[in-house]
Amino acid sequence: MTTTQEPVHRQLGMSDDEYQSVLDILGREPWPAELAMYSVMWSEHCSYKSSRTHLGRFPTEAPWVVVGPGENAGVVDLGDGWLAALRIESHNHPSFVEPYQGAATGVGGILRDVLTMGARPIALWDQIRFGPLTEPKNRYLFKGVVSGIAGYGNAVGVPTVGGELEFDDCYAGNPLVNVMCLGLLHQDQLVLGTAGEPGTIAVLLGKATGRDGIGGASVLASASFDEGSSEKRPAVQVGDPFEEKKLIEACLELYERDLVVGVQDLGAAGLSCATSEPAGRAGVGIEVDLDAVHTREQGMTAPELLMSESQERMMVFVDPDRIDAVLAVADKWEIDSAVVGEVNSGSMLRIHHDGELVAEVPAASLVDDAPLFDRPMARPGWLDEVQAASRDDTGLDIGDTLKRLLSDPAIGSSAWVHQQYDHMLFLNTVLGPGGDGALLRIKGTEKALAVSTDGNGRLCYLDPRRGAARLVHESALNVAVTGARPIAVVDNLNFGNPENPEVMWQFRESIEGMAEACEALGVPVVGGNVSFYNETAGTDIHPTPVVGMLGLANPMPADPPRLSGAVDGMEIWEIGPAATENLAGSAVQRLDGELGGLPTPPNHEIGAEMVELANRLAHEAPVLHDISDGGLAVALTEICIASGVGASVETDHPFSEDPHRLLVVAPEGLLNLPAGMSRRIGSVGGDTVEINGARVSMRTAEDRWRHAIDRALSG
């Protein structure tokens, strides 16, 4: 032990100013349990203290929004009594410290967020980013994260139906692991995170509380990494998907039988959050007895009990006359339960431990009085030089470039990843992983939900506003090609150190870009997550906002477009604005180890028109595919591989990733395409992919594409 210790509040990650605020609120020195609670609740992770001022820029309203940002998940109305709940969250830092458990508990946490709204979680998506697979450490992290998602997601019984994969040096010391969950509920099952009226009883359900994950939110998620990161391993939680599965079924039974008035999951900040947030929302006080909490270790202190991030726990708020019924449901599903608190008409959160009062704070102060920073922003000085280093497609060898692109693990088949995930459970998966957007039918209706998640750190590095706006357009187009109308966005904003003004500028610009595109498309943002401090040894990651787009197809196309729908003799059309020679931020640049130039800007009007057009074509065309990573050349080859047939096209700029563009394949004369936006570029047939006379045999193309990840993994 060191002899000179820092003040306790600094050890807990709290600044001197924040400590002063606590003194002001309480009018006295905080007791240890109180300090513990403020430190986690006011952490960056829980309070969004650096980001809140900017998040208000997002459009959040639409007639179909039932619950917007600020609750545990966003909820939208699908019509006919059905609602969808949607949430995305990062588990970046835990996954670097312990990839399997970090990723696994990320899945567990997001499921509970959606469950908390009264919804059954029906599908998961994961967006994962690592350093290049040429490095053994990155291979270890990649394999560990995929195993963690598979191990938890499969066992908990929620299908993982899609996701995203990106490799870049900037993620080598700080991989990104984002997880999104979609839930479905009937409107009368909607529950909010409220503590209810005075007299309501708080019941803690699920796994016993232990010392795992203590201070996870404040220590791991809200600070940067350095050489000693492995010493933080005890702050990573350990997941138990079996407990979670039982917890999900028990909660769904409680909702179905209308036995609870409010629910709050226990994630970051554990019991501190699960008591103060519902009480704050309801404007009530609450009396909590920590001695009633079921623990799996002896002698836990009050601060430990309040900060523990042990997984698979939920707090439910129950009318006193329904307590027996609630406890019986817990008993049936073989989960532990404990009556731990009672709501009163005051406003204080009072916590007892070992028969003593250990905390007495205004419940709302933990949330409402959290610090709010307007951090300085500055456009990076290096940006002009980077943007000046433009790159066009002059002189590219088409055949060779295509083969190299297909071998890239971020472009080649994702089967190595998604075949480890159950992506078919619940019999909803009409379009699963490997295409543009996933499409999940809603049984018993004509509706289906489409989801796409998109991020691109390289594009956003070159121009965060354009890059982020293009992500919104791309994800909207991805759901539109399945026949769905975009209706809601959730975002996961992965950025570097917010104390760096350049990072804050990137953050603000990204939000501006996303907000502009959302407004142009008429899509509200219903929730999000901010992950700062993604840096290692002083180097920030690329700004990496990830967009999760939800679309509603009503009705679902009887035979939705599939990549496998191309047949010998069909016509191939390129639709959208003409591509340019600009390769700024493209996959071709990535292959060549370059990153420079100014990305082609989105056109918000054309973007909205293309979404409309794609929606219409999805009911008519056998194949409809968004052009993105690797350009038209890769999009075409993906169609050829899926359909088992070659194609021949003549087109300008086959590797351009310029936005708002689609490939359409259909029998001659079937489609009525808008003249100014459509170019017939070739036809399906043969056993080669032929682009402007350059040929790659289907055998070679398929071999490169199919084995991209396993070859990269074998070093």
Place this chain on the structure above:
Amino acid sequence: MRAAVIVFPGVNCEHDVVHAIRALGGDAELVWHRDTDLSGFDGVILPGGFAHGDALRTGAIARLSPAMVDVARLAAEGTPVLGICNGWQMLCEAGLLPGAHIANRDLSFICRFVEVEVVDTGSILTRAAEPGQRLRIPLNSYEGNWVDPSRTGRVVLRYVEDPNGSHDRAAAVANEAGNVVGVMPHPERATEELLGSTDGQILLEGFLHSLVPA
């Protein structure tokens, strides 16, 4: 005629099985694993998932669930008993089918369509199919690698290409009487063209046709 779909904590395919059975015109009902009386049911399905969290070994705790006593009685009386995926693992652990399951040969979870061939039509699962018929059905398991040191298993479905190392490429195995069957791929996931295949229908129809009033 009604089939009982036994719900163990941790299984997750129970609703899918009921959905598929009902879509084929059959009648199926969820039964909690603590229920001890299965009289009134004409057949039993043990659905896939992770019963009891696969603690110890897959199916090792499920075989001790109270409902399994009556499952064993019905199996002995000749009533159709079908175990799908985790359900097959339970039947092995319960001694109602020979052998056991270990991790897939490549030590990773496999979720994808596989092709299986009907090699024996003398079981409740395969009776409606033709010998040699090939079916496309999703596989979804980590412990799908069946071992049978007793060499007494009666293989009724065989993988066309070995995905997981299963003995004799077995995808489904029956007891001698043919009324107890374990199958690793999920027939309930292959009953609609929209979801990629209808080849599982013929297997579930075989099961439904085998139900006779108790």
